[in-house]
Amino acid sequence: xxxxSNKKKVLEVKPLNFMERxxxxxxxxxxxxxxxxxxxxxxxxxxPEEKREFSENFRGMHSLKRxxxxxxxxxxxxLCALSCPAEAITMTAAERQPGEENLYREEKYAAVxxxxxxxxxxxxxCEEACPKEAIYLDGDIVPADYLxxxxxxxxxxxxxxxxxx
Amino acid sequence: xGSTADILIKIGLILIxxxxxxxxxxxxxxxxRKVAAFFQDRIGPNRAGPWGILQPLADGGKMFLxxxxxxxxxxxxxxxxxxxxAILTACIGSAVIPWGQTMxxxxxxxxxxxxxxxxxxxxxxxxVSLGVYGVMIGGWASNNKYxxxxxxxxxxxxxxxxxSMGLSIIALLMLTGTLSMREIAEQQHxxxxxxxxxxxxxxxxxxxxxAETNRTPFDLPxxxxxxxxxxxxxxxxxxxxxxxxxxxxxxxxxxxxxxTLYWGGYNYPGMDWVLAHTGxxxxxxxxxxxxxxxxxxxxxxxxxxxxxxxxFRYDQLMDLGWKILIPLAIxxxxxxxxxxxLLTHFGF
Numbered sequence: 305x306x307x308x309s310n311k312k313k314v315l316e317v318k319p320l321n322f323m324e325r326x327x328x329x330x331x332x333x334x335x336x337x338x339x340x341x342x343x344x345x346x347x348x349x350x351x352p353e354e355k356r357e358f359s360e361n362f363r364g365m366h367s368l369k370r371x372x373x374x375x376x377x378x379x380x381x382x383l384c385a386l387s388c389p390a391e392a393i394t395m396t397a398a399e400r401q402p403g404e405e406n407l408y409r410e411e412k413y414a415a416v417x418x419x420x421x422x423x424x425x426x427x428x429x430c431e432e433a434c435p436k437e438a439i440y441l442d443g444d445i446v447p448a449d450y451l452x453x454x455x456x457x458x459x460x461x462x463x464x465x466x467x468x469x
Numbered sequence: 470x471g472s473t474a475d476i477l478i479k480i481g482l483i484l485i486x487x488x489x490x491x492x493x494x495x496x497x498x499x500x501x502r503k504v505a506a507f508f509q510d511r512i513g514p515n516r517a518g519p520w521g522i523l524q525p526l527a528d529g530g531k532m533f534l535x536x537x538x539x540x541x542x543x544x545x546x547x548x549x550x551x552x553x554x555a556i557l558t559a560c561i562g563s564a565v566i567p568w569g570q571t572m573x574x575x576x577x578x579x580x581x582x583x584x585x586x587x588x589x590x591x592x593x594x595x596x597v598s599l600g601v602y603g604v605m606i607g608g609w610a611s612n613n614k615y616x617x618x619x620x621x622x623x624x625x626x627x628x629x630x631x632x633s634m635g636l637s638i639i640a641l642l643m644l645t646g647t648l649s650m651r652e653i654a655e656q657q658h659x660x661x662x663x664x665x666x667x668x669x670x671x672x673x674x675x676x677x678x679x680a681e682t683n684r685t686p687f688d689l690p691x692x693x694x695x696x697x698x699x700x701x702x703x704x705x706x707x708x709x710x711x712x713x714x715x716x717x718x719x720x721x722x723x724x725x726x727x728x729t730l731y732w733g734g735y736n737y738p739g740m741d742w743v744l745a746h747t748g749x750x751x752x753x754x755x756x757x758x759x760x761x762x763x764x765x766x767x768x769x770x771x772x773x774x775x776x777x778x779x780x781f782r783y784d785q786l787m788d789l790g791w792k793i794l795i796p797l798a799i800x801x802x803x804x805x806x807x808x809x810x811l812l813t814h815f816g817f
Contacts, residue, residue: 331777338777
């Protein structure tokens with residue numbers, strides 16, 4: 305059949321000539337190639353000491369954001385949990401008590417907010433679903449751990465550090 | 470000069486050579502990993518000590534602490550004999566290698582060679598051919614099909630390549646007229662290295678040396694894509710360590726043999742001048758240093774080739790051994806014979 309793209313190449317299998325069959329010339333050129341690599345700069349990044357730069361839209365560990373006054377933005381609407389295809393997010397809502405206005409922005413807040421990092425697929429749908437701009441996947445790589453229970457991250461690990469008092 | 474002193478010196482020399490070959494083997498494993506890393510644009514082991522210099526100790530410790538497994542259906546005695554034999558034959562090869570010229574310290578003359586037997590080259594060959602027994606016995610006693618296949622491959626490969634190795638050596642012996650390693654080394658004084666007279670013989674010898682030490686591209690006995698681990702599939706702990714160690718000692722010894730037979734051993738251009746200026750105590754040590762530089766270069770070459778050439782297929786291996794190397798080695802003998810006859814009769 306006629307090729308439409310004109311990209312088809314017919315390869316011919318030629319018998320090896322004497323130089324190719326003699327091994328040694330080919331081996332010498334191979335040795336030259338490997339020797340070139342010997343003096344190249346290693347591409348290794350020694351991970352814990354050095355870190356590779358992430359791309360701008362890298363999705364890493366989640367963080368629960370605070371607003372400009374240092375109040376938690378999350379209002380425990382549950383849209384992130386609903387949008388999560390891996391069902392990694394759970395939360396318990398609570399009502400803001402008088403005197404807690406400096407802690408939580410809305411009248412309802414998340415008393416417990418947990419993400420199971422073993423379930424999470426880092427798709428970023430929670431980020432898109434959030435109406436309060438409260439959750440972003442702007443963190444680092446989730447570190448390794450020994451036990452499954454330690455991968456369920458609560459608010460202590462997720463909420464941004466408070467503003468300087 | 471009592472004979473007790475001589476014996477003590479000999480024992481000391483044996484101990485030093487033993488320790489040096491073990492340390493060389495230890496650091497060959499480290500060098501192998503480092504060199505492999507550099508060839509692949511990586512860094513290599515760098516966690517144990519500065520630049521990973523303690524890596525061999527960590528590996529050794531790991532080997533000793535691992536669980537010792539002897540499979541139920543293996544033959545226990547032979548299973549243990551295998552690695553022991555492998556490391557034993559690897560170690561005794563160094564006995565006839567001349568490490569340097571005779572040293573003179575305070576009237577004592579010390580031969581830097583354990584023993585100068587007049588059949589040194591034959592001794593090396595005998596020991597090298599014994600080396601395959603360790604692999605064969607271990608692989609066979611494991612009672613595992615992969616081990617057995619690896620052992621069979623090792624045996625057939627070593628037998629095939631020993632022939633061309635022997636033939637390439639015959640051409641060399643026609644020129645040297647002696648089997649003593651010491652005399653062969655002495656004949657290559659200064660720059661008269663045998664490789665200049667026997668280039669083809671050297672290429673044949675080094676190819677066979679790769680095959681004898683089971684190094685890539687001839688590492689079919691432990692070809693992990695086909696045979697899991699080859700002859701040491703069933704081995705664990707320090708018994709596996711012995712097999713791996715034996716490979717590196719073999720590499721060291723065959724590098725030393727190649728350096729002695731073809732690359733002048735401890736000889737280097739300008740050695741008489743250096744010897745006259747440094748005296749008979751220090752001068753030979755410089756020769757030993759030169760010898761070790763040559764050995765280390767060969768070990769590096771072994772590693773360089775390992776990360777360059779893929780493994781031969783089994784039929785290619787046999788083709789190369791029987792159809793190419795042996796005819797070439799015979800042609801080399803004929804050419805050497807014609808050459809040396811012309812040289813002696815017509816003087817050119």
